Amino acid sequence: MSEQFKGQVAIITGAASGLGLAIAKKLHAEGIRVAMLDLNQDATQAASQEVGENAAAFPADITDEAQVGSCIAQIGQRFGRIDILVNSAGVTGRTNVKSHEVELADFRRVFEVNVVGSFIVSPGASFTTGFTFDLTGGRATY
Numbered sequence: 722m723s724e725q726f727k728g729q730v731a732i733i734t735g736a737a738s739g740l741g742l743a744i745a746k747k748l749h750a751e752g753i754r755v756a757m758l759d760l761n762q763d764a765t766q767a768a769s770q771e772v773g774e775n776a777a778a779f780p781a782d783i784t785d786e787a788q789v790g791s792c793i794a795q796i797g798q799r800f801g802r803i804d805i806l807v808n809s810a811g812v813t814g815r816t817n818v819k820s821h822e823v824e825l826a827d828f829r830r831v832f833e834v835n836v837v838g839s840f841i842v843s844p845g846a847s848f849t850t851g852f853t854f855d856l857t858g859g860r861a862t863y
């Protein structure tokens with residue numbers, strides 16, 4: 722294990738499965754403490770236990786500002802710093818359909834999770850240390 726990232730803290734969204742979980746395992750193996758965010762509460766808890774003692778589960782819907790703000794505050798309290806953000810949560814929407822069969826609501830949901838959700842998490846996970854939290858309005862600011 723390299724010492725390059727030792728003690729750092731990573732937030733990983735979509736960490737209960739797939740790419741997010743694989744990234745969580747890899748970063749944890751590098752000595753990074755990982756805060757695992759995912760919509761799926763049970764799967765996130767199970768995944769964090771699978772990853773190891775320096776992993777913690779933070780169930781949240783990344784499209785919900787209040788939930789994300791609350792998670793960021795909890796991560797700050799638990800780990801005291803945030804160094805890395807991996808936006809891996811995402812959905813594909815309905816696939817294997819012709820373009821004219823795609824429903825607007827489905828198309829919008831993909832953008833809401835993949836684009837807007839990542840936008841919501843990104844400023845919350847400011848790459849700094851020693852921050853304080855103001856959750857007024859459901860958004861973490863520091």
Ligand SMILES: NC(=O)c1ccc[n+]([C@@H]2O[C@H](COP(=O)([O-])OP(=O)(O)OC[C@H]3O[C@@H](n4cnc5c(N)ncnc54)[C@H](O)[C@@H]3O)[C@@H](O)[C@H]2O)c1
Nearest residue numbers: 735737738739740741759760761781782783809810811812
């Ligand atoms: N796996 C690949 O080869 C691949 C390739 C290119 C792009 N992608 C894209 O990367 C993203 C992740 O892929 P994956 O294979 O890990 O998918 P996955 O379905 O295994 O994992 C996505 C995770 O995101 C979580 N999630 C979904 N909506 C959420 C929300 N609103 N809030 C919080 N968490 C939410 C899910 O619960 C799930 O655990 C997807 O957008 C996918 O389309 C994947």
